[in-house]
Amino acid sequence: MALKWTLYGDGGTPPPGGVVAPDERLSWPRTIGLGAQHVVAMFGAxxxxxxxxxxxPQLAVLMSGIATILFLLIVNDKIPSYLGTSAAFVAAAGAIRAQGGESSDVTGAILVAGVILFGIGVLVHFVGGRMIDKVLPPAVTGAVVMLIGFNLAPVVANIYWPADQWTALATMVFVIIVSVVVRGFISRVAVLMGLIFGTLFSWFLDAVSGPLTAADGSESDRMANFANVGNAAWFGFPESITQADGTVLSGAHLPTFSATFILLIVPGVIALVAENAGHVKAVEEMTKRDLNPYMGRAFMGDGAGTALAGFVGGSPTTTYAENIGVMAATRVYSTAAYYVAAVVAILFGFSPKFGAVVSAVPSGVLGGITVVLYGMIGLLGAKIWVDNKVSFGSPLNLVPLAAGLVIGIGDVKLQFTDSFSITGIALGTIVTIIAYHAVKPFAPKDWLGDHQGDDRAGTPGPTGGPAEGPVAR
Known part of the structure; x- marks a missing residue:
């Protein structure tokens, strides 16, 4: 089934109102074109x-292609989706490094998170999707997604933005304008366009106003440093890349495991569950097919992709709303296009020169990009609340979630021993989930009625549908 599709009509562009189903395809030239479009959509983030x-980043792109193929095989080609790098673990990765962890510690924790998600998928496959709504009602899921996003604010404020505030500001404004004002497909790749614009703008500032002067009096160029690009091979396995600021991005490597670091990254699994469920519901609505029996398989596919990526030193994966947006715009849901996109990504992943180009993006440009992306991650939590009509007139939703949010966003620490503590995202998630379920049995019945975001028939799932804009992790 995986490599067999029925030709839609004569293989030409669908007529107005026409829909190409997951098990159908257009002519191969058109399918390849659509696959390339999906690559562009996922590329920036x-x-x-x-x-x-x-x-x-080269390894991440390579593993995104492999994970996409693995996902499609696990769901038996029923759910057309592309698996790109997930933002759910960005804050936890920063916390691991802040506590002295290395890249292998980050990828080891990612591997464990993938195994946990795969296990959740197995359980959902046999028990049913209602279990997710019981354990992680939208009120709780929204809070966890929100604290994950907003916990990242200090990273922007203390690292990326100060690196070059004017380039960061210009890049941020550009991304906002392209996302909101520009129409069509370009708005969906605003992150990629912002990276290009910001890099060019940094060159312009270097030419007009000269290099940056740091607090210690040293000077440095704003613009991208492509010195490593010329030395990089066109084809080869992902190798370590040294960025302009001296940061080394490790190539393929085996993971290492630490209970402390694993605890930091596990809350991100909740975000993956939420977005996977939402994306499946969105595809179900667009294709008009019952995909609920494949919900558990979707979790298993994403978990397998994340675990495999972590095993070789890559980034976590998740289904991408940008690609769902492309399907909504083209009304072509053929999984054949996703296989094409995956193969293209794998080819990029075997080019060290591509990795060197990507790693040359100036820090100031990342400052403008991340200030938007991190905020959007947080606001996706609010979107979950809105889509599911979560009422904050109920103290059950208001009080436990308020405590968890402040702990997560403020990076509050609970110290147990000199070598073990729970901080920020992990502690905020634990407080949110445990406090909510601990007090719920004692809440008055009128706090458990409609608009609580849980235990209601017809709940549209943890997320209400495909998010719009340049990224929706």
Whole structure:
């Protein structure tokens, strides 16, 4: 089944109102064109997030292609989706490094998170999707997604933005304008366009106003440093890349495991569950096919992709809303296009020169990109609340979630021993989930009625549908 599709009509462009089903395809030239379009849609975020996590973007793109094929095989080609780099673990990766962890510690924790997600998928496959709504109602899921995103604010404020505030500001404004004002497909690749614009703008500032002067009096260029690009091979396995600021992005490597670091990254699994469920519901609505029996398989596919990527030193994966947006615009849901996109990504992943180009993006440009992306991650939590009509007139939703949010966003620490503590995202997630379920049995019945975001028939799932804009992790 995986490599067999029925030709849609004569293989030409679908007529108005026409829909190409997952098990159908257009002519191969058109299918290849659509596959390339899917690559462009996922491109910006897929290589930006690994750089932010200190991981290799070339390896991330390579593993995104492999993970996509693995996902499609596990769901038996029923759910057309592309798996790109997930932002759910960005904050945890930063926390691991802040506590002295290396890239292998980050990828080891990512591997464990993938195994956990795969296990959740197995359980959902046999028990049913309602279990997710019981354990992680939208009120709780929205809070966890929100604290994951907003916990990242200090990274922007203290690292990327100060590197070159004017380039960061110009890049941010550009991304906002392209995302909102520009129409069509270009708005969906605003991150990629922002990276190109910001790099060119940094060159312009260097030419007009000269290099940056740091607090210690040293000077440095704003613009991208392509010195490593010329030395990089056109074809080869992903190798370590040294960025202009001296940061080394490790190539393929085996993971290492630490209970402390694993605890930091596990809350990101909740975000993956939420977005996977939402994306399946969105595809179900667009294709008019019942995909609920494949919900567990979707979790298993994403978990397998994330675990495999972590095993070789790559970035975590997740289904991408940008690609769902492309399907909504083209009304072509053929999984054949996703196989093409995956193969193209794999080819890019075997080019060290591509990795060197990506890693040369100036820090100031990343400052403008991340200030938008991190905020959007946080606001996706609010979107979950809105889509599911979560009422904050109920203290059950208001009080436990408020405590968890402040702990997560403020990076509050609970110290147990000199060598073990729970901080920020992990602690905020634990407080949110445990406090919510601990007090729920004692809440008055009128707090458990409609508009609580849980235990209601017809709940549209943890997320209400495909998010719009340049990224929706």
């Amino acid at each position: 897929t290589f930006v997030f690994p750089i932010i996590m200190g991981l290799n």
